[in-house]
Amino acid sequence: MQKRDLHIHTDFSDGHNTPEECVLTAIEKGLETVGISDHSFIDDYTYEPYWLKKDAEDEYKKTVFELKDKYKSKIKVLCGIEQDFYSHHPAKGYDYIIGSVHFLKTADGFFAVDENLEDMKSHIKFFDNDIYNFTDLYFETLSDVVEKTDCDIIGHFDLITKFNKGNVLFDEKNARYISGFRKAADKLLKYKKPFEINTSAVYRGFKTEPYPSNAIINYLKEGGAKFILSSDAHRKENIAALFEKTEI
Ligand SMILES: [Zn+2]
Numbered sequence: 195m196q197k198r199d200l201h202i203h204t205d206f207s208d209g210h211n212t213p214e215e216c217v218l219t220a221i222e223k224g225l226e227t228v229g230i231s232d233h234s235f236i237d238d239y240t241y242e243p244y245w246l247k248k249d250a251e252d253e254y255k256k257t258v259f260e261l262k263d264k265y266k267s268k269i270k271v272l273c274g275i276e277q278d279f280y281s282h283h284p285a286k287g288y289d290y291i292i293g294s295v296h297f298l299k300t301a302d303g304f305f306a307v308d309e310n311l312e313d314m315k316s317h318i319k320f321f322d323n324d325i326y327n328f329t330d331l332y333f334e335t336l337s338d339v340v341e342k343t344d345c346d347i348i349g350h351f352d353l354i355t356k357f358n359k360g361n362v363l364f365d366e367k368n369a370r371y372i373s374g375f376r377k378a379a380d381k382l383l384k385y386k387k388p389f390e391i392n393t394s395a396v397y398r399g400f401k402t403e404p405y406p407s408n409a410i411i412n413y414l415k416e417g418g419a420k421f422i423l424s425s426d427a428h429r430k431e432n433i434a435a436l437f438e439k440t441e442i
């Protein structure tokens with residue numbers, strides 16, 4: 195089992211536990227490395243509890259860097275950030291950056307792609323009622339995530355499938371969907387950055403396979419991709435969740 199989890203949220207953004215509680219749980223679970231990676235500040239999104247407050251960034255870094263020292267004999271603590279594609283605030287001074295697309299921007303609005311099924315359905319109107327215009331824009335945006343965020347790890351490649359169990363929103367075997375993810379993969383593979391295999395949608399009951407889907411993983415593997423398992427835990431009990439059952 196991979197003894198490292200670098201994708202964990204705390205109460206500095208939308209997680210439920212303090213960084214120290216997360217570090218202690220990671221020690222209990224026998225991890226060798228734990229990375230805290232709260233959501234970066236996003237100016238365009240008004241739901242404040244979601245991200246790290248702009249004026250809390252120094253405190254966040256100080257807190258996690260202190261834990262690094264405090265627990266250094268038990269575990270390696272890293273201070274990361276999950277940098278959103280639309281964060282204007284650059285990620286500086288972190289041990290690592292996860293680059294993620296959680297929002298899309300169109301002429302008609304700025305909206306989250308992983309909020310809930312109802313919202314996703316209602317957003318189709320921004321795409322001439324063609325869901326594949328939506329999937330195309332998501333993957334086009336994602337294809338620039340390394341350039342935009344300067345990330346070290348590419349986060350949840352197909353986050354848009356969160357509410358797509360049973361292909362209720364779009365068909366993941368549709369030619370346009372496949373060509374969309376392949377174009378993003380082709381571009382991102384050139385950066386030689388690891389792709390996350392993110393177990394969160396599985397332990398939260400949304401999906402039966404992690405992000406990205408097996409079809410995408412296979413395509414990325416053919417292109418020589420490296421992978422890293424992550425839990426994207428928002429509660430300490432989910433740190434390293436399903437790692438023992440997930441092959442990479
Ligand atoms: Zn994310």
Ligand SMILES: [Zn+2]
Nearest residue numbers: 201203276426
């Ligand atoms: Zn996350």
